[in-house]
Structure formats: structure tokens, C-alpha cells
Amino acid sequence: MAREGIQRLVLTSRRGPGAPGAAELEAELVALGPSVELVACDVADPEALGALLDRLRREGPPLRAVFHSAGLVDDELIARLDPEQLRGPSLPKVGPAWQLHAATRDLELDAFVLYSSAAGTLAQIGQANYAAANAYLDALCQLRREAGLPGLSMAWGLWAGPSMATSVRAQLESQGVSAMEPAPAIAGLRRAVALGDAHVVLGAFDWAKVRFGGRGQLLAILQSEGVEAEEAAADSSFDLDALPRGERGPAIQAFVLDAVARTLRLSPEEADPKRSLTALGLDSMTSVELRDELRERGAFEVRLADLLRGVSVAELSEQLLAAYEGELDGDEVSEAPASPWLWCPAP
Ligand SMILES: NC(=O)c1ccc[n+]([C@@H]2O[C@H](COP(=O)([O-])OP(=O)(O)OC[C@H]3O[C@@H](n4cnc5c(N)ncnc54)[C@H](OP(=O)(O)O)[C@@H]3O)[C@@H](O)[C@H]2O)c1
Structure with missing residues (x-):
């Protein structure tokens, strides 16, 4: 502003002219042209x-x-x-x-x-x-x-x-x-x-x-808004319905492992599907992120508390598969959770 020809510049802060560096700032601004007042x-x-x-x-x-x-x-x-x-x-x-x-x-x-x-x-x-x-x-x-x-x-x-x-x-x-x-x-x-x-x-x-x-x-x-958001576009094509039954389990595990690795910023070597999510670093804040990731990209609904109970990627994937195929407790997946700790919408 001082460079753009304004006549008067009034700068306020609680300490005003008493703030450290205030005199130097004032001198620098005055040299650019305007009258300057520092006010407490x-x-x-x-x-x-x-x-x-x-x-x-x-x-x-x-x-x-x-x-x-x-x-x-x-x-x-x-x-x-x-x-x-x-x-x-x-x-x-x-x-x-x-x-x-x-x-x-x-x-x-x-x-x-x-x-x-x-x-x-x-x-x-x-x-x-x-x-x-x-x-x-x-x-x-x-x-x-x-x-x-x-x-x-x-x-x-x-x-x-x-x-x-x-x-x-x-x-x-x-x-x-x-x-x-x-x-x-x-x-x-x-x-x-x-x-x-x-x-x-x-x-x-x-x-x-x-x-x-x-x-x-x-x-x-x-x-x-039409702005490219490269990560948002990634992996949006996860579609279990399109897969033969025998391929769904591995596909879910790969999907969950990827979601966990992305959420926890793990390298592929670090993302061990057999370790519990909490041992991999999941905490209450990142569990929200993971829950949202599973929901947004995979349409899986998982409860936060259950993610934090020591489940591994492999176990979580099995539960998701079972819930998806309506096999848990021999029931079809319904509006209410089929499992005490997770459910997913009917395919
Ligand atoms: N720095 C960043 O990376 C960043 C990022 C996002 C947004 N912002 C926003 O940008 C603004 C400036 O941030 P900054 O990092 O430069 O902050 P800062 O270094 O802490 O400076 C804040 C300034 O506000 C003055 N001030 C605080 N309370 C005041 C009050 N009640 N009345 C008058 N002056 C008051 C302070 O001077 P006195 O103590 O003498 O009053 C100080 O000069 C803030 O609004 C902040 O939210 C900054």
C-alpha cells in the first residue's frame, strides 16, 4: 500500500509504537511516501x-x-x-x-x-x-x-x-x-x-x-468447480459388483490396505495387513479420516470405536466382505448393522 501512492497509513496494534521493530517499520514506510502513524x-x-x-x-x-x-x-x-x-x-x-x-x-x-x-x-x-x-x-x-x-x-x-x-x-x-x-x-x-x-x-x-x-x-x-483434484479422482472406480465373487475378498483387502496406507502415510512395506490398525498408528483423529475414506471411496460404513479396537486390515476386510455378501450371522444386510461393529449398505 505504501508503494502505491496512498497519502496516509495508520497502523494499529495494542503496543503500537512500543512494539519491537516499530520505529524501523515506520521509517521504512515513510521512505516509500505516505505519512505513517502507529497507534496503540x-x-x-x-x-x-x-x-x-x-x-x-x-x-x-x-x-x-x-x-x-x-x-x-x-x-x-x-x-x-x-x-x-x-x-x-x-x-x-x-x-x-x-x-x-x-x-x-x-x-x-x-x-x-x-x-x-x-x-x-x-x-x-x-x-x-x-x-x-x-x-x-x-x-x-x-x-x-x-x-x-x-x-x-x-x-x-x-x-x-x-x-x-x-x-x-x-x-x-x-x-x-x-x-x-x-x-x-x-x-x-x-x-x-x-x-x-x-x-x-x-x-x-x-x-x-x-x-x-x-x-x-x-x-x-x-x-x-471443475478444478482438478488428482487425489480425489484416484480410485473412485472401486466397484465390487463388477467383480466375480472369488475376487471380491482380495479386492476389498487391497482397497482397505490402500486406504489405511494413505490415511496413515505408510509406505507399502510398512502397511502390514496382519498388524492391528492401532499398532500401525491409527488414533482417534486418523480413525475419522479412515472411516470417511472407507465411506466415500468404498461405500463401507464402519464404526470409529471398532476401528480402534485392535482390528487388522485382514480382519477388517473379511468383515467387510462378509457384511457385503450378507453372510454375517446368516442374514441379509439390512438397515441395522448386521455385525456388532460394522455394516455396509446392501449392494
Ligand atoms: N502467520 C500465518 O501463517 C497466518 C496464517 C493464517 C492466518 N493468519 C492471520 O493473519 C493475521 C496476522 O497473523 P500473524 O501471524 O502476523 O500474527 P502475529 O505475528 O501474532 O501478529 C498479530 C498482530 O496483531 C496484533 N494484535 C493482536 N491482538 C490485537 C488486538 N486486540 N488489537 C490490536 N492489535 C492486536 C499484534 O500486536 P500487539 O500484540 O501489539 O497487539 C500483532 O501485531 C492474523 O489475523 C492471523 O489469524 C496468519
Whole structure:
């Protein structure tokens, strides 16, 4: 923005000019042309934010763009979140974003950009509170666009360099989210502003590795949009009906083994069909992924608790075959589970 001829740049944070590196940043920006003001303002305090906005309105020049990027993370599994932690990441985002929206909706803005996160779309483990805060921003920009106002919820993946994501960088990278360097990230932001969409997710994702809970849904959206999602297309042709009876057992085992190997990121050598899934590394989170994989690609319904009870790929495959052929307990497969621990829809 400083490079693009704006006259006045007001940057806020709780520490304002007292933040480490603030003076250097100010000098760097002033050298590019605009007047720069660093303000200590807690945007989660409606009075402080209101007073700042009133002052800017009085002083001029007219406000032309709003960028909101305040945020914090406080990761915890959802079952362990206390009310304060649940609210924490929303405080710098939800109220302030609405206040900025309400205070500027009558102005002729060129841009209204909220820094959101891919976590709001991809459901990263341990980030339910952060995901909710960001999903609010995504929805707010939708509302603004529907009202004909500028609004972009820029849902970032992972940035390079020190940031709030530093502590989870290694974890994210192992899950297929690579860090973006500033130049391509800013180029992407420009493009997103020009696109006019309310919500854009921008990140460097390796879809073969991404393990977030929302992956299935996201790939489905990409496919429905006509975007190639190579992994989603893979193996969608699993069709037991087309196989002779004697070939179904090996086909199910190969299918289940592949699903387990993909879910647990195992090499073919590591994916031993005789070892229990838990010994191979299945846990409560990856069991959800495996259950979804079996359901989406194979139309098999398996209960999570049963996947975690020490069953191996070979045993699971036998049970699926038996359920498929309606042989378990001598019954046809029905609406109710034929087995105490798994069932599959009638072929
Ligand atoms: N870094 C990433 O990879 C990444 C990925 C996805 C999304 N994002 C989003 O991008 C935004 C910036 O992330 P970041 O990594 O740059 O974060 P960061 O390094 O922690 O910086 C956050 C900034 O927000 C300010 N801030 C926090 N609470 C505030 C409040 N209540 N009022 C005013 N300022 C406040 C902080 O300054 P003070 O402490 O002085 O207030 C700090 O300058 C966040 O909204 C984040 O959700 C980042």
C-alpha cells in the first residue's frame, strides 16, 4: 500500500509504537511516501476502536481501505477448551471486524480486507476456537458482498517468517501446508482483491498430504468447480459388483490396505495387513479420516470405536466382505448393522 501512492497509513496494534521493530517499520514506510502513524489501540476494546475511527473521520483524508489482521491462537482440543479459551481467538477478530464493518459501511471504500485463516475452512486439529473466529470473518465478508460493499476474507495458509504460526509450523508442514514467501502471498492478495470474491483461501497445499478434517469436503467443492483434484479422482472406480465373487475378498483387502496406507502415510512395506490398525498408528483423529475414506471411496460404513479396537486390515476386510455378501450371522444386510461393529449398505 505504501508503494502505491496512498497519502496516509495508520497502523494499529495494542503496543503500537512500543512494539519491537516499530520505529524501523515506520521509517521504512515513510521512505516509500505516505505519512505513517502507529497507534496503540486494542481493537477488541470497542471504545478505543470507536474513538480512533472517529478521529480518523474528523481529521481526514477520507478512509479508503480497511485491513484487519489482528489475531491470536490458543490451540487446544475441543473437549478441553474452557470458555475463556473458546472465546480467546474471537476477541481480536469477531467484535472488531463487525465494528469496522458497521462504522465504515457508509463510506466509499476501495478495499475492506479481513485476514482470516485456512483453518476456518480446513478444520485443523486443535483449532476449533480459531477456526470459528475466522469462519465469522468469512461470513461477514459474504454479507458485505451481498450488500454490494467491498469485502474480502483472505484466508491464509501458512506464511514464511516469524508469526503466530511459528509454534505449529513443523506440524503444518508435515501435514502438507508449506510456508508462503511474502512476494507470492502479496501477489495473491492483490489478485484476490481484484477478483471481488468474498472469501479466498490462499496457501501452498500438498493435497496428497493434507490431513485436515475438511479435506474431503474441500476436494468435493474443487471438483464441483471443475478444478482438478488428482487425489480425489484416484480410485473412485472401486466397484465390487463388477467383480466375480472369488475376487471380491482380495479386492476389498487391497482397497482397505490402500486406504489405511494413505490415511496413515505408510509406505507399502510398512502397511502390514496382519498388524492391528492401532499398532500401525491409527488414533482417534486418523480413525475419522479412515472411516470417511472407507465411506466415500468404498461405500463401507464402519464404526470409529471398532476401528480402534485392535482390528487388522485382514480382519477388517473379511468383515467387510462378509457384511457385503450378507453372510454375517446368516442374514441379509439390512438397515441395522448386521455385525456388532460394522455394516455396509446392501449392494
Ligand atoms: N502467520 C500465518 O501463517 C497466518 C496464517 C493464517 C492466518 N493468519 C492471520 O493473519 C493475521 C496476522 O497473523 P500473524 O501471524 O502476523 O500474527 P502475529 O505475528 O501474532 O501478529 C498479530 C498482530 O496483531 C496484533 N494484535 C493482536 N491482538 C490485537 C488486538 N486486540 N488489537 C490490536 N492489535 C492486536 C499484534 O500486536 P500487539 O500484540 O501489539 O497487539 C500483532 O501485531 C492474523 O489475523 C492471523 O489469524 C496468519
